[in-house]
Amino acid sequence: MPGKSEAIVVGAGVAGVMTALELARRGERVTLIDRWEPGHSRASSTDYNRIIRAIHGRDEFYTRWVREARLRWMELQAEIGQTLYYECGALILATRGHCHWEDATAETFDKLGVPYYRFSAEETALRFPQFDTSSIAYSLYEPEAGMIMAHRGVRAGLELFQRAGGTVARGHVTTDAHERLHLDGKPLEADLIVVASGPWMGEMFPRTIKPISTVVGVNVLYTSTPDGSTAFDMANMPCWIDHGEGSFGLPSSEGCGVKAAVVIPDKIDLDNDERLIRRETLSRTRRYIQKRLPGLVGERVVDSKFNQIILTPDTHFIVDWHPEHSNVLFAGGCSGHLYKHGPVFGDFVAGVGLKEYGTADRFRIAGRRKLSPAESPSGR
Template sequence: MTRNSCIVVGGGIAGLMTALHLQRRGEQVTLIDRWEPGHARAASTDYNRVIRAISGRDEFYTRWARESRAMWLEMQAECGLNLMYECGALILATKGHCDWEDATADTFDKVGVPYYKFTRDEVRARFPQFKVDEIDYALFEPEAGLLMAHRCVLAGLDLFKRAGGVVKRGTVTTDAQERPMLDGAPLQADLIVIATGAWMSEMFPRTIKPISAIMGINVLYTSTPDGSDQFDMENMPCWIDHGQGSFGIPSSEGSGVKAAVVIPNTPIDINNDERLIEKASLAKTRQYIRHRLPGLEGQRVVDSKFNQVILTPDTHFIVDWHPEHENVLFAGGCSGHLFKHGPVFGDFVAGVAVRDYGTADRFKITGRRKLSPKESPSGR
């Protein structure tokens, strides 16, 4: 069997998992990144990420999340590292605005995802960390939890190298025809996969930029109270709080409690901006903590992250061929919820790349439109 020469550009979770699965399919893969894989500018950085199947009415992502969970556990066993902690995920349904949560429960019933539906009083009894006065109910997914994001990237990189993959440092750009270039010359390979996250937009101004937006995400880590383990992952779940535009993760491996308040349309210059938390976000996050997690009020911020995500109008991923270059495949899109899908996403992209099958309609470049919160898998 003839091996294809494959170049994957971008060493975040999308590119890394694609490179790993291509290499395991018998291809010869070179992974190229501008910086060291796991670097602080990547959307795949940070200590941890939520993994959950909660996706509203969208059965596709619900099934993918469950499949990906199994693949993460297999990868964890293979590398012998703690990649995933199943502390569960709590989705808080704000009274009068529960369409996405109602749809999630219906989808879980169809797909067979284990979950509980808690009343407000049951949430107070089981998870007293949360103040839930305006909550109508909550869904609890016990087999959800968190991924140790940075460790997952490094573990995947090690598996890729052990499988025979090659990692190189370099800056890939494009010319006026959007051909990938390295050191002033076109990239030469049977297959080129572009998985550069937010940088995909500026690299492909005609193809990707019109269907994408870049947004900064501010994340704060707050210390847990002295002498208390109430906010540790053994006693507290991850949570999603659409009514407040927020989500968070309990303290894991001493990180502190992670809380993010999404401020819409937060601009970021991905090449020139410092990765520093914004004062407005600091104030809003502290206000949110007072409202939702009163037991953390007055605790000090111990760490922060400011990163970027690339968003498509429908919040679906992009897995599609460049319309003018038949060996160039895009892989990425909605990095706001890609990490948890990493292994199944990479396996799917690898199959599209070697043309075992075509891509899904939802992943194609054309036909993109903004979805209503009721339709969107992300609820936004």
């Protein structure tokens, strides 16, 4: 379209793909660049599935965003003609003596009108017999929640971006000592450059992003369902969050097995480490399964994923301009909870990039501080 600016998006994970899609739909000339094929297994936006839930403690901003993102995912699903969203619900288990975040979530849901149920430990066990509820005080069940098929969602967004006239390119984007961007050694130039490189963002911008970010690895295991049983399938079991145990999981979907993660941050060298889980994770996860999911005791691990996320001190995203390069916009800092927000996040970043509005204060680079679990939108 004549008069439109040229935009480049660096990084083809969910943040980059959804931002590129929204820029293209606004009529911009957009090129999406990644080092590898979009949807590749090194990315943070890989794996089979992700939980989508409005559970965010007292944080109304993200709660509203997820409610909108859920509708956007449904629209994308209808547009692409593929299943991207399964509404199997989400269960948050409130451990005795560790309920501040769950209490705050219930208050936020009441205020914003988000549908949910509150169950006692006994009621939870009756409704969801897969879980041992002996250590919980209560649970919150969000029926309008579930899972997004992660790899498929990125690929669907990529296809829609290309249908909208976007260009996909392969290349290695780096920075020099002044944090100026280069593509395969040559200066990268455009009216707007959105950097959505996920955990690589800190390495690329050691002065600007690295001081407010940490990269951690996350080990995820998939366990087989019992012979002849449908109890752990998504038709009968919800996704769940278990902050008291530092864990979360998803029921078996499309035959992949039950996904369980014990969130003990691990180290990773992004460019040199293999994407293989640590062997000690097996025992940690099996101990968790023995405590919380006794019906899976003795079942075999059938798959595993080793992923990485970039954490900010307050677990808020980053959507802000580079302090020295006025055409460079950062988009990411996912802190493990960006994927579900994908379509809304991309729309917001596109609007900031085109100067339709400014960014939110919580997304700015400056002023970051560690939040207490009660304040944090992620409960961490």
